[in-house]
Amino acid sequence: MEVMPKWADVVLIPLISLLLAAILSALVIIGIGEDPIAAVKLMVEGALGSTYGWGYTLYYATNFIFTGLAVSVAFHARLFNIGGEGQAMLGGLGVALVCIYLPWPHWSLALIFASLAGALFGAAWAAIPAYLQARRGSHIVITTIMFNFIAAAVLNYVLVNLMRPKGSMDPASQRFPDAVHLPSFQDMFSTAETALFRGAPVNVTFFVAVLACVAVWLLIWRTRLGYEIRAYGHSETGALYAGISPFRITMIAMLISGGLAGLMAINNVMGEAERLVLNATEGAGFIGIAVALMGRSHPFGVFLAAILFGFLYQGGAELALWTTIPRELIVVIQALVILFTGALDNMVRMPLERLFLWLRKRSG
Amino acid sequence: MDFLTIIQVLDSTIRLATPLLLACLAGLFSERAGIFDIGLEGKMLAAAFFSAAVAAISGSVWLGLLAGIVASLVLAALHGLASITFRGNQLISGVAINFLAAGMTVLIAQDWFKQGGRTPSLLTQGRFGGIELPFAIGPSDAAAYGRPLSELISETNVVQQVYSELISGHSILVYAAFLAVPLTWWILFRTRFGLRLRAVGENPAAVDTAGVSVVGLRYAAVAICGVLCGIAGAYLATALQAGFVKDMTAGRGFIALAALIFAKWRPWHALYACLLFGFLQAVALRYQNIHLGSFVIPVQVMDALPYILTVVILAGFVGKAIPPRAGGEPYVKER
Known part of the structure; x- marks a missing residue:
C-alpha cells in the first residue's frame, strides 16, 4: 500500500527539500x-532580467540537461554513474576530432556527425566501467x-602533446573552422533593429537537448527496453525471473548514459568555445547528479532542474561580479540540493509519511 | 641517478604518502563498518582549511590541528546522520559532502581573510616543523656549521644519509600516521571493539542479535574516520604546505579510496598501497616525462597510474577485491 499520494512523492518532497x-x-x-x-534579486536580475542573462542561463541549462539525463537513465537501472564528467570530457575529444579533421560543407551536417562522435566517445568511456560492473x-x-x-589525464596528454598547435603555449586545440560554427540564439532571433541574446553562448544545441529529453522519455516509458531498464532497477531478481539479462541492461543503460554525457560536448566545445580546452566540462558532469536527483530522474523534472541550475550558475556569476560573494556559493547550493534531495530524502519523507498516515486514520 | 637522489625521492614519497595513508585508514574504519565513504576528499579539505585558518589566527598549530579534526568530525556526523540515521544513499551523501567542503572552504576563506579563497601563509610556529631524531644531521647542524643542509648530507656516509634524509626530519604527524598502521591493525583484529566493527560491516543482523548496537558501532566508526581525515587535512595545510589554497586536496581523497581498494581493506596493505601511490606522486613531481632509452613515459601516465591500477584490481584480474559484505547497505532492524 502506498503511504502517500503520488503528488506528494513527486512534487511535495522535492519542493520541501529544495526549500530546506x-x-x-x-x-x-x-x-x-x-x-x-x-x-x-541580483541573481534574478542578472540571470533572467535580460535576453543576455537568459542566453547564459539556457547555455548552462543545456549542459545540465545532457548530464542530468545521463545520470537519470543510469538511475533507472539503479546504477550510479558519477563518471559523467569524464564521459563529457571524452565526448569533447570526439567532437573536436570531427570538427577539426573532417571538412564540413555546412554546420548542420557537422552537428549531426559531431553529436554522433561525442555520444560514441562518451559511451565508449562508460563501456569499460559498465562491463566491469556487469561481468566482474x-x-x-x-x-x-x-x-x-x-x-x-588522457585529455591533458592529448591536448599538450598531440592537438596543441605548434608554437602555442596554451594546452588547447586549434580553433574549429568557421564552417562548423553553430548558430547561436543571437544569430537566430536577432532582427535588424533589436539584437537579442547579444554575446551569449546559448545556441542551437539547446533544441537538441530538448529533443534528448523527449527521446529519453519515450525510451524509458514507451519502449520495451525502457520497461526492462526500470524493471531491472526496481528488482534485479524480479527482472532475472522475467528473463531480462542483467548484463545486457547494465551495458545498454550505461552506454546510453555515457552517450548522453558525451553529447554535452556539442554545446560547450562546439557551440561555445569552438576549440577543445582543458577542463572544458567545468564540473557539469557532477551537477548532473544534483539535476537528476532533483528532477526525480524524469526528463521533464530534469529539464526544470537544469533550468534552475542554469539560473543558479549565471546568477552566481553575477553575484561574484557585483558583490563579495564568491562563485563557490553555487557549489554550496549544489551540495545542499544533493544532500537534501538525495541523501537526506528520508528526513523529509519519514515525517510526511507519518502525517499522511495520521490524516488517513482521522478521515477513515 | 645517484644514491642521494633516490633517497630524496623516497623521502618525498613518505611526505606525500602520509595524507594518503591517514585518509586511507580513515576509510578503512568506515568501510569495514559497512559505511561507504567517498567523502574522504571533502573531510580532508574542510580540515585543511580550518586547521590552517585557526593556526593562522591563533598562531598555534595544535589549536589548528584540533580545529581541523572538529571540522572533519562535523562532516562525518553529517554523513552518519544521512547514511545511518536516515538510511539514505551513502554514495550520494559522500558526493554532497565533497561539494559542501569545496564550496564552504572558499566561501569562509574569502569572508575571513579576503585573499581570494586562501589563508595567509603560515609562519614557523603555525606549522608542524620537522623533528630531528638523535644523531641525525638536521637544520641545527647546518646552522652550527653555517653551511647548507644539503651539502652536509651529501658529504656523509650512506647510512647517515638514509637516516638523516629519509627517516629523520619529518613532522610529528608523519610518524603518527605510520604508527597508526599497527594501531589500526591491533584495534581491528585484536580487540573486541574491532571484532564487532568488522562484524557490523559483514553481517549487522548478527551483531544486533548479540545485543550490540549497530547504530552505535557505525557512528563510532564514522567518528574515527572523521578524526583521521581531520589529521590528514591538517597535515596537508600545516605540515606539507604552509597554508590553505582552494581545492588543495587535489583528488587525494580519491587516491586514498583507490589505495583502500588496492589494499583490499587491510591496514598493512594500506600502508604499502599508499607508499606506492605516494612514490608515483613523488616521481611525477620531480621528473616531468621519464626517458627510458628511446621510450618516453609522459607525466600524465604517472598521474593516472593509481586510478588505472585500482580499476585493474577492481576488475579482479590481479586478485579480486571484495568489499565488506554489508557495505553501502543501511541497516533496518525489522523486515
Whole structure:
C-alpha cells in the first residue's frame, strides 16, 4: 500500500527539500555578511532580467540537461554513474576530432556527425566501467570515479602533446573552422533593429537537448527496453525471473548514459568555445547528479532542474561580479540540493509519511 | 641517478604518502563498518582549511590541528546522520559532502581573510616543523656549521644519509600516521571493539542479535574516520604546505579510496598501497616525462597510474577485491 499520494512523492518532497536547501543557503549568505534577499534579486536580475542573462542561463541549462539525463537513465537501472564528467570530457575529444579533421560543407551536417562522435566517445568511456560492473562485479561508482581522473589525464596528454598547435603555449586545440560554427540564439532571433541574446553562448544545441529529453522519455516509458531498464532497477531478481539479462541492461543503460554525457560536448566545445580546452566540462558532469536527483530522474523534472541550475550558475556569476560573494556559493547550493534531495530524502519523507498516515486514520 | 637522489625521492614519497595513508585508514574504519565513504576528499579539505585558518589566527598549530579534526568530525556526523540515521544513499551523501567542503572552504576563506579563497601563509610556529631524531644531521647542524643542509648530507656516509634524509626530519604527524598502521591493525583484529566493527560491516543482523548496537558501532566508526581525515587535512595545510589554497586536496581523497581498494581493506596493505601511490606522486613531481632509452613515459601516465591500477584490481584480474559484505547497505532492524 502506498503511504502517500503520488503528488506528494513527486512534487511535495522535492519542493520541501529544495526549500530546506534554500533556507540553509540563505543562512550561509547571512553568515558571510551579505543580504540574501538582495542577493536573490541580483541573481534574478542578472540571470533572467535580460535576453543576455537568459542566453547564459539556457547555455548552462543545456549542459545540465545532457548530464542530468545521463545520470537519470543510469538511475533507472539503479546504477550510479558519477563518471559523467569524464564521459563529457571524452565526448569533447570526439567532437573536436570531427570538427577539426573532417571538412564540413555546412554546420548542420557537422552537428549531426559531431553529436554522433561525442555520444560514441562518451559511451565508449562508460563501456569499460559498465562491463566491469556487469561481468566482474566491480563497483561502478568507484570505477567511474577512477575513469574521471583517467579521462582528465588522457585529455591533458592529448591536448599538450598531440592537438596543441605548434608554437602555442596554451594546452588547447586549434580553433574549429568557421564552417562548423553553430548558430547561436543571437544569430537566430536577432532582427535588424533589436539584437537579442547579444554575446551569449546559448545556441542551437539547446533544441537538441530538448529533443534528448523527449527521446529519453519515450525510451524509458514507451519502449520495451525502457520497461526492462526500470524493471531491472526496481528488482534485479524480479527482472532475472522475467528473463531480462542483467548484463545486457547494465551495458545498454550505461552506454546510453555515457552517450548522453558525451553529447554535452556539442554545446560547450562546439557551440561555445569552438576549440577543445582543458577542463572544458567545468564540473557539469557532477551537477548532473544534483539535476537528476532533483528532477526525480524524469526528463521533464530534469529539464526544470537544469533550468534552475542554469539560473543558479549565471546568477552566481553575477553575484561574484557585483558583490563579495564568491562563485563557490553555487557549489554550496549544489551540495545542499544533493544532500537534501538525495541523501537526506528520508528526513523529509519519514515525517510526511507519518502525517499522511495520521490524516488517513482521522478521515477513515 | 645517484644514491642521494633516490633517497630524496623516497623521502618525498613518505611526505606525500602520509595524507594518503591517514585518509586511507580513515576509510578503512568506515568501510569495514559497512559505511561507504567517498567523502574522504571533502573531510580532508574542510580540515585543511580550518586547521590552517585557526593556526593562522591563533598562531598555534595544535589549536589548528584540533580545529581541523572538529571540522572533519562535523562532516562525518553529517554523513552518519544521512547514511545511518536516515538510511539514505551513502554514495550520494559522500558526493554532497565533497561539494559542501569545496564550496564552504572558499566561501569562509574569502569572508575571513579576503585573499581570494586562501589563508595567509603560515609562519614557523603555525606549522608542524620537522623533528630531528638523535644523531641525525638536521637544520641545527647546518646552522652550527653555517653551511647548507644539503651539502652536509651529501658529504656523509650512506647510512647517515638514509637516516638523516629519509627517516629523520619529518613532522610529528608523519610518524603518527605510520604508527597508526599497527594501531589500526591491533584495534581491528585484536580487540573486541574491532571484532564487532568488522562484524557490523559483514553481517549487522548478527551483531544486533548479540545485543550490540549497530547504530552505535557505525557512528563510532564514522567518528574515527572523521578524526583521521581531520589529521590528514591538517597535515596537508600545516605540515606539507604552509597554508590553505582552494581545492588543495587535489583528488587525494580519491587516491586514498583507490589505495583502500588496492589494499583490499587491510591496514598493512594500506600502508604499502599508499607508499606506492605516494612514490608515483613523488616521481611525477620531480621528473616531468621519464626517458627510458628511446621510450618516453609522459607525466600524465604517472598521474593516472593509481586510478588505472585500482580499476585493474577492481576488475579482479590481479586478485579480486571484495568489499565488506554489508557495505553501502543501511541497516533496518525489522523486515
